[in-house]
Amino acid sequence: MQIQVDIRKTLRSGARTFTLDAQFSSDSQRIVIYGPSGAGKSQLMKAVAGLMTPDAGRIALDGRCLFDRERGVDLAPQRRQVGYLFQDYALFPHLNVRQNIAFGLARGWFNPRARADDAAVRHWLQAFELEHVAHQFPHELSGGQRQRVALARALVPDPQALLLDEPFAALDPSLRARMRAELDALQRRLAIPMILITHDPDDARAFGEHILRMEDGKIAPVHTFEFPETNDGTRKAAG
Numbered sequence: 001m002q003i004q005v006d007i008r009k010t011l012r013s014g015a016r017t018f019t020l021d022a023q024f025s026s027d028s029q030r031i032v033i034y035g036p037s038g039a040g041k042s043q044l045m046k047a048v049a050g051l052m053t054p055d056a057g058r059i060a061l062d063g064r065c066l067f068d069r070e071r072g073v074d075l076a077p078q079r080r081q082v083g084y085l086f087q088d089y090a091l092f093p094h095l096n097v098r099q100n101i102a103f104g105l106a107r108g109w110f111n112p113r114a115r116a117d118d119a120a121v122r123h124w125l126q127a128f129e130l131e132h133v134a135h136q137f138p139h140e141l142s143g144g145q146r147q148r149v150a151l152a153r154a155l156v157p158d159p160q161a162l163l164l165d166e167p168f169a170a171l172d173p174s175l176r177a178r179m180r181a182e183l184d185a186l187q188r189r190l191a192i193p194m195i196l197i198t199h200d201p202d203d204a205r206a207f208g209e210h211i212l213r214m215e216d217g218k219i220a221p222v223h224t225f226e227f228p229e230t231n232d233g234t235r236k237a238a239g
């Protein structure tokens with residue numbers, strides 16, 4: 001994957017303003033954007049997904065222009081071909097597992113109940129071992145199952161890249177290690193590019209091939225003592 005981001009956005013809330021001013025480019029399949037809470041990571045991901053409109057700048061993915069303020073390009077989220085895994089998974093409480101996954105195929109007026117037996121939905125139910133809970137609702141699932149449903153919903157439209165907002169934050173520490181390993185295996189199996197944002201250095205170590213640090217709305221240099229550079233130019237865990 002080749003991604004180029006160069007955006008600016010000012011967010012105002014009462015007297016407080018927050019300025020996102022982020023530039024990076026990468027051709028890694030596993031990008032981690034790492035930084036403290038409030039650094040602007042979610043806003044950056046939302047801009048890539050088309051869920052937030054920057055005031056200025058440009059975003060390109062694999063040579064496709066997703067956003068270019070000057071040229072008036074701003075592709076709708078459904079046309080960007082990126083999957084988005086929300087921090088709290090954002091599953092629909094009134095839809096069962098199968099219908100939640102089918103929602104990923106939504107286009108405009110589409111009704112998820114009508115497409116719930118789609119072949120792609122069946123594929124992801126099977127791939128994530130969710131068939132036996134297909135008729136259960138989100139509140140009847142474990143944390144790991146909820147995450148798998150959200151991943152399946154993001155993957156069902158066959159996106160070109162997957163954006164993951166703090167994918168392990170909602171999980172118990174014991175489950176976190178297992179789901180990190182699952183996501184690691186999934187990325188390798190599907191060879192799908194992923195951009196993961198996190199405030200947890202363990203996520204960056206486990207998953208990051210290209211680690212970017214975000215602070216106060218800006219992409220800052222990575223501290224090499226934390227994630228030393230390897231011979232091939234990627235960053236890995238110390239020790």
Ligand SMILES: Nc1ncnc2c1ncn2[C@@H]1O[C@H](COP(=O)(O)OP(=O)(O)OP(=O)(O)O)[C@@H](O)[C@H]1O
Pocket residue numbers: 011012013018035036037038039040041042043044199
């Ligand atoms: N709609 C909004 N209006 C004004 N300010 C906002 C709005 N949304 C977010 N912000 C501010 O933008 C900053 C960045 O928020 P963002 O959610 O991107 O941070 P983050 O790095 O993802 O943090 P976290 O890990 O806690 O989710 C925060 O200071 C937040 O208060």
